[in-house]
Amino acid sequence: MENPAQIAELSHTLIAAGRLFHQRGWVPATGGNFSARLDTERMLITASGCHKGELLDADFLIADLDGQPINSARKASYETLLHCQVYRHDPAVGSVLHTHSIANTLLSRRFERIHLAGYELLKLLPGISTHDAAVDVPVFENDQDIARLSAAVDAHMKKVPQTPAYVIAGHGLYAWGATVAQARWRVEALEFMFECELQASRLEEPK
Numbered sequence: 001m002e003n004p005a006q007i008a009e010l011s012h013t014l015i016a017a018g019r020l021f022h023q024r025g026w027v028p029a030t031g032g033n034f035s036a037r038l039d040t041e042r043m044l045i046t047a048s049g050c051h052k053g054e055l056l057d058a059d060f061l062i063a064d065l066d067g068q069p070i071n072s073a074r075k076a077s078y079e080t081l082l083h084c085q086v087y088r089h090d091p092a093v094g095s096v097l098h099t100h101s102i103a104n105t106l107l108s109r110r111f112e113r114i115h116l117a118g119y120e121l122l123k124l125l126p127g128i129s130t131h132d133a134a135v136d137v138p139v140f141e142n143d144q145d146i147a148r149l150s151a152a153v154d155a156h157m158k159k160v161p162q163t164p165a166y167v168i169a170g171h172g173l174y175a176w177g178a179t180v181a182q183a184r185w186r187v188e189a190l191e192f193m194f195e196c197e198l199q200a201s202r203l204e205e206p207k
């Protein structure tokens with residue numbers, strides 16, 4: 001059963017996240033996609049091809065967790081199955097956000113995993129309560145076959161259930177949280193730490 005107040009609130013928080021991410025340069029052009037869980041079987045997700053800094057209420061549709069739109073003529077995000085995978089993996093996830101930043105794009109072209117250690121902002125990630133911690137954010141090879149890519153992500157997350165986020169090489173970050181706000185904070189924390197890693201690697205380059 002649809003709850004118009006719930007849908008309006010979730011779409012407004014996702015619209016605000018999109019504006020912020022676009023101001024930061026993390027969702028250029030039509031890159032990125034956002035979703036929020038509605039219940040155990042459905043999510044609200046951005047339609048494919050929208051500018052994520054200029055989202056309107058009409059740019060969202062409801063889809064089931066197989067990625068099938070419900071009562072909508074609009075096409076859901078091309079990457080909908082990646083959102084479905086996270087919601088199916090963890091019933092506590094309430095929102096999934098995907099960004100295309102310079103830092104996540106460049107780091108993921110260079111490394112098979114992005115090692116983050118000693119950052120205060122690690123405390124935004126699940127299960128971490130001190131800066132004296134380390135996390136490897138896995139990097140998956142990009143694939144235009146999203147069903148195959150989501151199966152690869154799922155196989156990894158079954159082996160490493162505490163995976164806090166992941167990056168697709170040369171493409172972008174997927175992060176999530178219990179609420180849209182928590183997913184947004186995690187994107188902000190991860191993008192900050194990625195930017196630090198990128199700038200540090202430039203400092204280390206021989207002149």
Ligand SMILES: CSCCC(=O)C(=O)COP(=O)(O)O
Nearest residue numbers: 031032033048049050077078
């Ligand atoms: C033009 S960006 C390429 C597609 C992509 O990576 C993305 O995040 C946006 O796809 P969507 O279908 O969700 O608009």
Ligand SMILES: [Zn+2]
Nearest residue numbers: 031032098172
């Ligand atoms: Zn993308």
